[in-house]
Amino acid sequence: MSERPWWHGAVLYQVYPRSFADANGDGIGDLAGITARLGYFVELGVDAIWISPIYPSPMADFGYDVADYCDVDPRFGSLADFDALLARAHALGLRVLLDFVPNHSSDQHPWFVASRSSRENPKRDWYIWRDPSPGGGAPNNWISDFGGPAWEYDAATSQYYSHAFLKEQPDLNWRNPALRAAMIDAMRFWFDRGVDGFRIDVLWHMVKHAEFPDNPANPDFHEGLGEMWRVLQTHSTDQPEVHAIAAELRALADAYGERLLIGEIYLPVERLMAYYGAPDAPGVHLPFNFQLIDAPWNARALARLIEGYERALPEGGWPNWVLGNHDRPRAATRFGEPQARVAAMLLLTLRGTPTIYYGDEIGMGDVAIPTDMVADPRELRDPGKGLGRDRVRTPMAWDASPAAGFSTGAPWLPLHDDWPTRNVSAQRNDAASMWRLHRDLLSLRRRTPALALGDWLPVASEGDVLAYERRLGDARVLVALNLGTAYAPFALPDWARALRVALSTVAGDPDPRLLAPNEGMILT
Template identity: 70%
Template sequence: MTWWRSGTIYQIYPRSFQDSDGDGVGDLQGIEARLDHLVMLGVEAIWISPIFPSPMRDFGYDVADYCGIDPRFGTLADFDSLLAAAHDRGLKLLLDFVPNHSSTDHPWFQESRASRDNPRRDWYIWRDPAPDGGPPNNWISDFGGSAWEYDAATGQYYYHAFLKEQADLNWRNPDLRRAMMEALRFWFDRGVDGFRIDVLWHMVKHADFPDNPANPDYHPAMGGMHAVLQQHSTDQPEVHGIAAEMRAIADSYPGDRVLIGEIYLPVERLMHYYGLDAPEVHLPFNFQLIDAAWDARHLAGLIADYEAALPADGWPNWVLGNHDRPRIASRVGAAQARNAAVLLLTLRGTPTLYYGDELGLTDVAIPAERVQDPRELREPGLGLGRDPVRTPMPWNASAHAGFSTAEPWLPLNPDWPTRNVAAQAADPVSMLALHRDLLRLRRKHAALAVGDFRLIAAEGDVLAYERSHGDERIVVALNLGATPQPVELPAGTLLLSTLGGTADPATLRGDDAIILRVTR
């Protein structure tokens, strides 16, 4: 069994994990200093959001060099040290590859915009103005406004799906494609265990650049990006050949290297990224739990439909949060956040855990004068800002929560003196203790790590399912409401309850989730 099927992935937002040099921003040496937390937690791999050289207009997702380390985070030597330290502890390390766009500070783009006949002109997407002199079509940036920026020096527009300082790469150009594949090889040669591929479904655009259709359900509170449906600017057929080439590169290296695709698409289209004509990404990210109503019947249907849609050799995966979306504890409340942890870590498939969720961190209110996120700055007041979920990790009750010796780049969670790693490590019923217990059960019981999945009929607020492997059967039952619920479960040994104590086999307490090893 490959490690990424049975293991748990832990996402680190590097600016916010641990600062080692007192500038208020996290770095690679800081991550290395905190690896033992991850070992004790029980995860198998870490995924680090972008650490490449960048002007940081979108905090690393605007890459200026695909084969280096931004000085804010350290050096290539620091990276090599971190990688070796992770491997020494049995941890895998994944990087965040950003292939859809680069920074406009990247030397490639500087050459591309130098003149229309520059050899690298076609490495980016340039189009003539519309007949009225405006943008070539109606495509909208995900950060609001037109996705086209006019360049007066050459008299054309370039395309940017995000900030105007993030110019989209032209993957139809074979030289650009080769250069980007070499960047993948650079890091694989260095020993990384895989990549999360940023906005994979964005990478190819319709060759004729037709207008996108208007969104009939649009209203301004959704944000400008939703005014049109991204029919022609995303999810084009040619992207699958690129993903297959990336997969072939990954598979050419030893050690079960893994590719994870960031893809926000309906389930039936998401499945295509496992591979149509050839294998593509190992794990197309399944974000359904992030947007799902916290309702047992709805979740049961969602899980069943996802399982049914998987291709024969497709391995499932689940995500509760990430650096772009509200934290699970803010969405469902503290009590149900414990049940959400049980759900994430006992469903069939690879779970990805976002840093700080193991403490029950919630979204942090960011004062207007401390807002950093360019999305919030461009469309203020819509609640689209991502700063609230990127706040520093609270390690202990010392100054600045042990994150830094200086004022952190974003505010800490207000309850950091009590909600921190040290405090929860000493509390056997803390959120951190629950995560450690759940990950210990995953390692101990193959049924939870790699076993088969079967929904169990339930009513009301109860979601129940069975995991099985060989002769082992484990039942998970969650009460997604605050009121006790009657249940009919097989007899078994209680392995875990989110509320602790003993469990009544006929009644599931409000806000409780239990894991039973079924007696044969």
């Protein structure tokens, strides 16, 4: 393992800072709260944490509208608080990654304030400005991911600026060398402080077609979808020039040693692979693989998906997997807890680097948000479509004390209804809990190199059973997962007959030849 980059054998954990731990009692999580809980990550068994945006922000999109790329928002603390967090994490052997938001800034960022002040301002071209269309109105038909046109008219200068998300999030112009240099400097600022890498927000959005043509209509659009799906983002995302930017960011990261870059990229697998880059111009180390979030949850479909992803990887490309994040429904809601346990075993036994979303390790589900507490701009702009993300960003439950140990004040979003029993403290003492399953999976992975680093090979199975082998040298591990709710026979391969069940997702006497409903098992 010492010959490989640290992230090959690592497990990442996403922290949504507003909702993880609040140290000052204002109901909003903060850096001091995370620092106080760093021992938790060691106890659970993860290797690195990725912290969602902590930069100064008006919070129009809860930190993804950045007003200063080189500071910390007072809601979360200070640079000194971050330095203390980083130092303590490193002392515990943990790595720390930050979010980097390069596609857009806040409209209150000093750069944009200068840019919109006049057409002659030196920073005008740091953002994307266009004249109205010949007939008047927006320059083209591009639609914001949050609904409505992706253009906002500025009466003072008689031009429109581009915004792929909220109008409060103007798009940066990465074709401008000065802007590009300033953003590289911002990333360098954090590398100099010692961060171990970045998750790069909406990487595939960063460059737009130079001629700004209309996007084609989406032939599969229907009213049940969000408005953004009316057109295909052919010209507003995934442009060829983005790969040179990814290569430049990678070169910077590599100059600091083993620093990790993860790209948020929602694209089909064949297009996703381009973000690994080329041998002479490598891209991000891990283009996020979101397939498990949207996959049909049946054994045969998943087997094809995993095999297809493994085949598509470029030479030297390291895989990665996630089950959820701050934008998508939680696993416990999608599957129910019995099958969410199987999904956790899948996530943590596939080849590659997995990322756990905070709270999934205790089986937190989506939380119904009262109308008067809805905060997410996506839900507020397009209500009733199920697009709101507040429900997956609710506070972490640590114990049965008031506010679940998250805060001494009133939490900014409501807790899940069963928090008095669904919390870390309660599950820590329950051998059958979701938390203990995660801890046991991570412990087994850590002491079994074949699970952390071995090859992935399919194993013949039928019906609701998904089976595969992890192999490293002579060491062989078998994983068998029952994705159904009935008992499922499994023909144990000859080579595995001498193996023993190291871990099962259900209680009782496991029999690898007959998997119980919703049972996953690992044989070593």
